[in-house]
Structures are given as structure tokens and as C-alpha cells.
Amino acid sequence: MASKKVLVLNAGSSSLKFKLFDEAKSKLVASVSGLIERIGDTANSQLVGNILSGDNKGKSTHKEGIKDHTAALDVAMNYLQDSYSKSVREQVHAIGHRVVHGKDVGKAMLVTAEIEKLIKDAADLAPLHNPANMQGISAAKSIFPGQPQVAVFDTAFHQSMSPHAYMYALPYELYEQNAVRKYGFHGTSYLYLVRQASKMLNKPENELNIIACHIGAGASMCAIEKGKCIDTSMGLTPLEGLVMGTRCGDLDPAVVLYIQTATGRGLKEMDKLFNKESGLLGMAGKSDVRAILDEAAQGNERAILAMNVYVHRIRKYIGAYMVHLKGKVDAIVMSAGVGENSPAVRKLLLADLENFGVSVDESKNKQHIGKPGEIQTDDSRVKVLVIPTDEELSIAQQTLEVIRAQ
Numbered sequence: 329m330a331s332k333k334v335l336v337l338n339a340g341s342s343s344l345k346f347k348l349f350d351e352a353k354s355k356l357v358a359s360v361s362g363l364i365e366r367i368g369d370t371a372n373s374q375l376v377g378n379i380l381s382g383d384n385k386g387k388s389t390h391k392e393g394i395k396d397h398t399a400a401l402d403v404a405m406n407y408l409q410d411s412y413s414k415s416v417r418e419q420v421h422a423i424g425h426r427v428v429h430g431k432d433v434g435k436a437m438l439v440t441a442e443i444e445k446l447i448k449d450a451a452d453l454a455p456l457h458n459p460a461n462m463q464g465i466s467a468a469k470s471i472f473p474g475q476p477q478v479a480v481f482d483t484a485f486h487q488s489m490s491p492h493a494y495m496y497a498l499p500y501e502l503y504e505q506n507a508v509r510k511y512g513f514h515g516t517s518y519l520y521l522v523r524q525a526s527k528m529l530n531k532p533e534n535e536l537n538i539i540a541c542h543i544g545a546g547a548s549m550c551a552i553e554k555g556k557c558i559d560t561s562m563g564l565t566p567l568e569g570l571v572m573g574t575r576c577g578d579l580d581p582a583v584v585l586y587i588q589t590a591t592g593r594g595l596k597e598m599d600k601l602f603n604k605e606s607g608l609l610g611m612a613g614k615s616d617v618r619a620i621l622d623e624a625a626q627g628n629e630r631a632i633l634a635m636n637v638y639v640h641r642i643r644k645y646i647g648a649y650m651v652h653l654k655g656k657v658d659a660i661v662m663s664a665g666v667g668e669n670s671p672a673v674r675k676l677l678l679a680d681l682e683n684f685g686v687s688v689d690e691s692k693n694k695q696h697i698g699k700p701g702e703i704q705t706d707d708s709r710v711k712v713l714v715i716p717t718d719e720e721l722s723i724a725q726q727t728l729e730v731i732r733a734q
Contacts, residue, residue, distance in 0.1 A: 331352050331419070332420075333359075334420070334422045334424060335423045335468075336425075336426070337468060338720075339426075339460045339461055340457075342366055343363065343364060343365050343367060344367065344397060344400045344464065347360070347362075349720075359380055360378065361378050362375055362378060362404060362407065363376050367394050367396065367400050368396065373391075374390060376390075384411050396467075398470045401468060422477075422478065423477045423478070424727030425439070425465055425468070425478065426480055426516065427457075427458065427479045427480065427481050428454045428457035428482045429454035429481065429482070429511065434484055435726075436481065437479050438731070438734065439476075439477035439478060447465070453564065476731050480516055480722075480726050483512060484516075485518045486512030486515055486557045489557055493510070493558060494510040494511070496510065508564060510562075511562075511563070512560035512561075513566045514548050515557075516723060517663065517664065517719050518550050519726070521540050522536060522538070525661055528713060529659060537656050538660070538661050539551060539649045541667050542717065543673070544664035544667070545574075545616075547571075548561045549561045549570065549649065559649065569645070570641050570645065571637055571641045572608070574604050574605065574606060574608075574610070575602065576610070577641060584602075608634050608638065611637065612631045612634035621670075621672055639673075646677070655685075661713045661715055663715050668714060669697050671694045671696070674688065674703070674712075675690070675693060685708065685710045686704070686709075689703055
């Protein structure tokens, strides 16, 4: 008998990522992934699929005229039927959706009329993402009528923060009337990292204190006490916090006013400046950490400066989160594109922290590229874990948890 399937969807404004999981012996196993690009551009839209196991294993590209997200999901299911399983439409019994902003909702939720309204209401806080996420939900309801849909919010994990951690020192009515506060993001990744760290350290989640670093093109950090978020670096939007590939991170708010006055830029231009033209790209002309490291090694002064600013910002948050956790840190976790794959960056981030109980073994560090493991020295009081994140698997797991709880 064919196993039941969980379908995970991540809808963008003109794209749809999907991943299919098999429920095999109470374990979720990824079987197929794919990306549909340029939805709405029917002359150029296409599906790139990847069968992860079996006789048809491998990638393939399919040109399709795709007008909207419902058509995109239908194309994805046709691809799965032709390339993976003829009965896949009947085997999918649950659909999990990545939704960027869920306001103060603290867990994944079954999609109901009330949750759909919440997603739409939160669009003011995530205008590029929530409307697209909602399109994905609408498409799935059309293709899979009657099957349960679950919304998994990027912001949910951080809603355990205390008011003193999430409030900004602004007039209180801006919080009451406009919901202005820190929300945090990458929450699906952090929940996954907590669960994996718990297994690696053989310590219950509710006893686990870690500093988690999700460092990719978009980057954030999270202080986790007894398995729950007590602080995180991103804020009302993903712009706050660390230096990123194209985002500036923390900034004196007066800089915004000064630049507008000095250059005459409007609101949209300022948004583009801080989100798309800043960070590593703004300082050194490239947004990829690997390119910055290469140019810094060749003596490029702007690349060296960009790397120093990047590292300085992350180390500042490590120090702050050690204080938040009162020095009781079980592990520092490195994850996402840079955290998982760059021994050079990990070395820079954790250098000279022996007085804080952190010491990295150079040989172990170099051995762990894209694979999980411990990279601290034998005498390091704080563990240093490399954990490749898997947000799609986390969404699938949370989807099943919500459905089984009904």
C-alpha cells in the first residue's frame, strides 16, 4: 500500500516551491522537490523538478504556460503524477504552507476562515510575502478540496518573548493601533534546530539553552532558554539585526531621515536601498560571503571592511545573548547557508572566546561542511554544533502535529 504524502508549499509572488514527503514508518522522508518560476509570464514560466529517490531520480525542466498559482499547483501535481506516482493526488492527505507573518500567533494553525483573515490582516507587515502565501493556500484549496491545510508561520516560534524583549521604546499607541513591535523571523528553522540540538546533546528541549545562528543570505540569531525564544535579532521586519547579503541590519533611525533629506529619495527608494542595495553588497559590491572572503584574501580593502563589519555584528549578538542566558549556554548552533558551509566564517565568529567557555577545534571545524556535528575542542564548556537546517521538513512535521491534534 502506498504511503500517505504531506505536501509542503512556499508560494512567492511569481513562484511556487514545493516538496513532497512520504510518511514511511512514522518518519517523514522527502521524495520530490520542485520550483515553478515566472508565474503569470506564460511565455517563460517553467517547472524545475527533482526526484530524490527511485528509478526516475534526478532533475528535469519543463516549460509550461502558467497563468496563476492554481495553475502552477496543477502543473506541479501533473509533474508528480507523470514522474513519481500516478496516484499522488489521492495520496496527499495534508498540505503545509509557509506563511511569513502571523502577528502574535505562537504555533502552526489549521487554515480556517479566521486564520485566512489573520494572514490577510498581517499583509501590511509582510506585503511582499503574505499575499503570495495566501495565493498558495487558495490554490491548494482548489486542487485539494476538503483536505486539511496548515499555516506554519515564520514568526510563531518567537512569540514566547516577553514584552520587554519585543517592545520598541516608541509611543505605546503605535503598538496598540499599528502592531509595531519586534516579531522575529526564521522561526520554522529555529524550531527545527532546537529539536535537532536536543537529540544531539541528549537533553530535553525544555531544558535546552542555546544561541542559534541562522546565517545565510538572510541572517538572524535567536537566544533560546528552556527550548523557547527569549530574544531574536530580526524585528518588525527581517531588516533589523545582522548584516546580510543585501540588507543593512541595525541602523540609527535618524540615518533614514538624513539620507532622505540629503538625497531626496522617496519611501520606495529608501526601502530598496536598505533591503536590496545594502549589507555586503552595499559595502563591497558583492552579496555572497564566499566572494567577499575571496576578495578579502586578495587584499581588497572594502571586502576586508565588509567582512569585519559582518563578523563584528554577529559577535555583538553572541555576547548579548550570553548575558540574556546568564552564562548558562549549552551550545552555540551554526546553521543555514553560511553557518553550515563556511568553516572560515565560523572560525572568525568564535575566535578568542575561551574566557566565555567557547573554543573551536580547527580540524573538526574544517571537516563539518554541510553535515551535522560538534566542532568544539574537548575542553570547551560550551558545545558548538553545526546543524544543517531543513525548514520544509519542519513545516511537514508541524503540519502533521496540528492535524493529529484535531
